[in-house]
Amino acid sequence: MAPSHVQPGAPQEPSADRRLSTLVRHLLPSSPRRTAAEDSSATLESSPTMASQGCSVFAGLAQAPEDPILGVTVAFNKDPSPNKVNLGVGAYRTEEGKPLVLNVVRRAEQMLVNDPTRYKEYLPITGLADFNKLSAKLIFGADSPAIQENRVATVQCLSGTGSLRVGGEFLGRHYHERTIYIPQPTWGNHVKVFALSGLTVKTYRYYDPATRGLDLKGFLEDLSSAPTGAIVLLHACAHNPTGVDPTIDEWEQIRQLMRSKSMLPFFDSAYQGFASGNLDKDAQSVRMFVADGGELLMAQSYAKNMGLYGERVGALSIVCGSADVAGRVESQLKLVTRPMISSPPLHGASIVATILKDSEMYHEWTVELKAMADRIISMRQQLFDALKARGTPGDWSHIIKQIGMFTFTGLTSEQVAFMRQEYHIYMTSDGRISMAGLNAKNVNQLADAIHAAVTQLK
Numbered sequence: 535m536a537p538s539h540v541q542p543g544a545p546q547e548p549s550a551d552r553r554l555s556t557l558v559r560h561l562l563p564s565s566p567r568r569t570a571a572e573d574s575s576a577t578l579e580s581s582p583t584m585a586s587q588g589c590s591v592f593a594g595l596a597q598a599p600e601d602p603i604l605g606v607t608v609a610f611n612k613d614p615s616p617n618k619v620n621l622g623v624g625a626y627r628t629e630e631g632k633p634l635v636l637n638v639v640r641r642a643e644q645m646l647v648n649d650p651t652r653y654k655e656y657l658p659i660t661g662l663a664d665f666n667k668l669s670a671k672l673i674f675g676a677d678s679p680a681i682q683e684n685r686v687a688t689v690q691c692l693s694g695t696g697s698l699r700v701g702g703e704f705l706g707r708h709y710h711e712r713t714i715y716i717p718q719p720t721w722g723n724h725v726k727v728f729a730l731s732g733l734t735v736k737t738y739r740y741y742d743p744a745t746r747g748l749d750l751k752g753f754l755e756d757l758s759s760a761p762t763g764a765i766v767l768l769h770a771c772a773h774n775p776t777g778v779d780p781t782i783d784e785w786e787q788i789r790q791l792m793r794s795k796s797m798l799p800f801f802d803s804a805y806q807g808f809a810s811g812n813l814d815k816d817a818q819s820v821r822m823f824v825a826d827g828g829e830l831l832m833a834q835s836y837a838k839n840m841g842l843y844g845e846r847v848g849a850l851s852i853v854c855g856s857a858d859v860a861g862r863v864e865s866q867l868k869l870v871t872r873p874m875i876s877s878p879p880l881h882g883a884s885i886v887a888t889i890l891k892d893s894e895m896y897h898e899w900t901v902e903l904k905a906m907a908d909r910i911i912s913m914r915q916q917l918f919d920a921l922k923a924r925g926t927p928g929d930w931s932h933i934i935k936q937i938g939m940f941t942f943t944g945l946t947s948e949q950v951a952f953m954r955q956e957y958h959i960y961m962t963s964d965g966r967i968s969m970a971g972l973n974a975k976n977v978n979q980l981a982d983a984i985h986a987a988v989t990q991l992k
């Protein structure tokens with residue numbers, strides 16, 4: 535039998551009409567129950583899904599709140615002031631305040647466009663094989679025992695967020711302990727991503743507002759009292775939002791405790807190379823956990839370090855105990871990805887693979903990456919110096935001690951609101967500023983605003 539299609543305006547078969555009426559009834563849970571006779575006489579004309587009637591099956595929906603981070607940009611865009619400064623969004627800006635496409639990325643794209651042998655076919659569910667291998671090598675190191683022993687299952691995902699989501703969903707289905715511990719505070723999306731993956735989300739202490747540094751004692755105490763085998767989300771480097779990372783010695787204490795309690799590390803690496811300007815240095819924490827032979831998950835993003843924000847390129851790697859397990863893990867990861875996105879996108883992953891597999895392009899990338907990291911580091915110094923020059927009350931040394939894209943200023947939400955109102959400076963209400971949005975032109979405006987905020991609103 536040919537499938538029945540509903541043509542707008544065409545007379546309906548009685549059975550199709552009945553099906554539509556039934557559907558409408560299900561979509562309108564609050565409408566009063568109707569009799570069978572009323573149902574059978576219901577026609578398309580009475581369907582509230584028709585726009586001409588000016589009503590909607592979604593009429594009862596409440597307006598959802600803006601995302602706390604992306605909402606900053608929404609407010610910024612509405613501000614007509616020519617002096618406005620957006621320090622909310624975690625994206626790199628040049629000294630001129632412009633977004634940056636890396637030269638090496640432009641070159642890779644040109645090569646891809648000029649290659650007549652390239653098609654736009656679907657990728658396999660696991661993504662581009664070269665990209666996956668090179669991504670694992672980038673984060674774990676070329677000499678990683680886990681890679682040499684084929685114990686790593688890698689799948690291409692939609693940037694860091696997609697990698698966390700696929701990893702979370704996999705754990706929700708296949709791991710015996712469904713509680714994930716995330717740092718307090720952390721990137722706001724972690725809670726939602728893992729809760730939607732079917733995991734129970736709990737926090738561990740991470741940041742000490744008194745020292746504006748790591749609360750190692752609280753961190754270790756909270757992991758000690760967490761259940762054996764719990765999943766622990768760790769920021770590989772450049773912790774967002776605090777900019778506070780454990781030292782190598784502190785990482786070692788965390789590693790020993792976690793391994794002694796058979797906890798499963800889930801690393802989030804959104805800033806490899808961005809923190810220090812050195813890709814290997816920023817992967818040190820992860821490599822310590824791989825070197826001990828234990829298992830872990832790794833979510834990788836190329837948004838920041840290659841500036842591929844909108845291309846949504848990332849990878850999820852699961853380091854397993856044996857090659858045999860890694861093979862089965864990969865087979866199950868395919869079952870997670872297929873109904874979510876079917877298969878990942880080709881273009882961004884091709885750019886990354888082109889750069890990572892060519893030694894000369896790889897080198898160019900590291901130079902450009904270091905230049906971005908260095909500019910951010912120099913903005914830290916400039917902001918610190920500007921506050922010192924103004925005699926702004928307080929100890930601001932955390933600005934130069936913290937690492938990566940963000941500084942957790944310690945400003946209160948009232949002070950943040952004041953700076954928006956009076957100085958047109960936009961940041962998240964927790965006082966986080968993106969150092970990448972600062973430049974020689976706006977750093978004094980920011981220092982003036984901070985000075986005014988802390989002296990006028992204590």
Ligand SMILES: Cc1ncc(COP(=O)(O)O)c(C=O)c1O
Pocket residue numbers: 624692693694695696721769774802804835836837843848
């Ligand atoms: C800590 C952390 N994880 C993950 C992400 C995800 O980024 P994306 O999905 O754009 O790769 C971000 C982005 O800001 C982040 O800061």
